[in-house]
Amino acid sequence: MTEFHGTTIVAVRHKGRVALGGDGQITTGDQIMKAGAQKVRRLADGRILAGFAGSVADALTLFDKFGEKLERYPGNLSRAAVELAKDWRTDRYLRRLEALLAVADREHLLLISGDGNVIEPDDEVVAIGSGGGYALAAARALKTHSQLDAGEIVKAALTIASEICIYTNDHITVLELPE
Numbered sequence: 001m002t003e004f005h006g007t008t009i010v011a012v013r014h015k016g017r018v019a020l021g022g023d024g025q026i027t028t029g030d031q032i033m034k035a036g037a038q039k040v041r042r043l044a045d046g047r048i049l050a051g052f053a054g055s056v057a058d059a060l061t062l063f064d065k066f067g068e069k070l071e072r073y074p075g076n077l078s079r080a081a082v083e084l085a086k087d088w089r090t091d092r093y094l095r096r097l098e099a100l101l102a103v104a105d106r107e108h109l110l111l112i113s114g115d116g117n118v119i120e121p122d123d124e125v126v127a128i129g130s131g132g133g134y135a136l137a138a139a140r141a142l143k144t145h146s147q148l149d150a151g152e153i154v155k156a157a158l159t160i161a162s163e164i165c166i167y168t169n170d171h172i173t174v175l176e177l178p179e
Contacts, residue, residue: 007039008131008161008168009051011104012150013124014143017176018104019150020049021158023131024171026056036171044070047105048077049175053129054099062088062099066112077105081118089116100128106177127157131165151176 011020022039025032040051041063048070052059065087069080081103088094094114101112109126111119119126125143127136139157142148148156154174162170 007053007129008127008135008158008165009039009053009102009129010125010127010132010135010139010154010157010161011049011051011102011109012139012143012153012157013104013109014148014150014153017150017179018049018106018109019154019174019176020051020102020104021151021154021172021174022051022129023158023162023168024173025167025169027167032169035169038173040173040175042175043067043103044074044105047177048103049105049177050101050103051128052099052101053132055097058097059099059101061094061097062101065094066101066103077103077108077110078118078120081110081112085112085114085116085118088112088114102126102128104177129168131158131161131168134161134164134168 009022024036026034026037069083073079103110125139135157138160142153158172162168
């Protein structure tokens with residue numbers, strides 16, 4: 001899978017709650033271009049959370065395409081994700097898009113990539129972007145060894161990643177699905 005610099009997205013399902021968050025840094029080369037970007041959003045009338053790592057324009061295109069798939073397969077996040085991955089891999093235009101998506105609903109956390117992968121992690125934690133490894137390790141540890149809820153784990157994991165990864169900052173946005 002391609003590794004994209006300039007963001008960190010992490011999603012967690014824990015104790016019946018689902019949260020997804022991201023930092024706000026946009027980096028071009030070795031320069032910080034923006035500190036407070038929104039890389040996470042609600043889709044499908046707030047029932048699905050999504051975040052991206054990679055090119056902003058490419059990710060926005062993918063959000064639109066994913067929204068179309070969610071309309072076509074309402075209530076079926078897995079099917080919408082697989083259909084997006086198929087189109088992303090086979091469509092001449094889409095296949096050039098450079099981004100990764102992390103998406104979540106009440107039942108699933110998924111990573112969707114342009115090489116046709118739709119991955120659902122075993123431990124209900126997914127992280128993408130240049131700080132994804134740091135955030136993933138932190139979220140797994142916090143989930144196992146703390147009493148924090150999903151939103152608190154996401155925020156803490158992103159804060160830890162921002163202290164380690166030069167492409168991640170502490171302008172953090174966390175979205176949660178209502179109970």
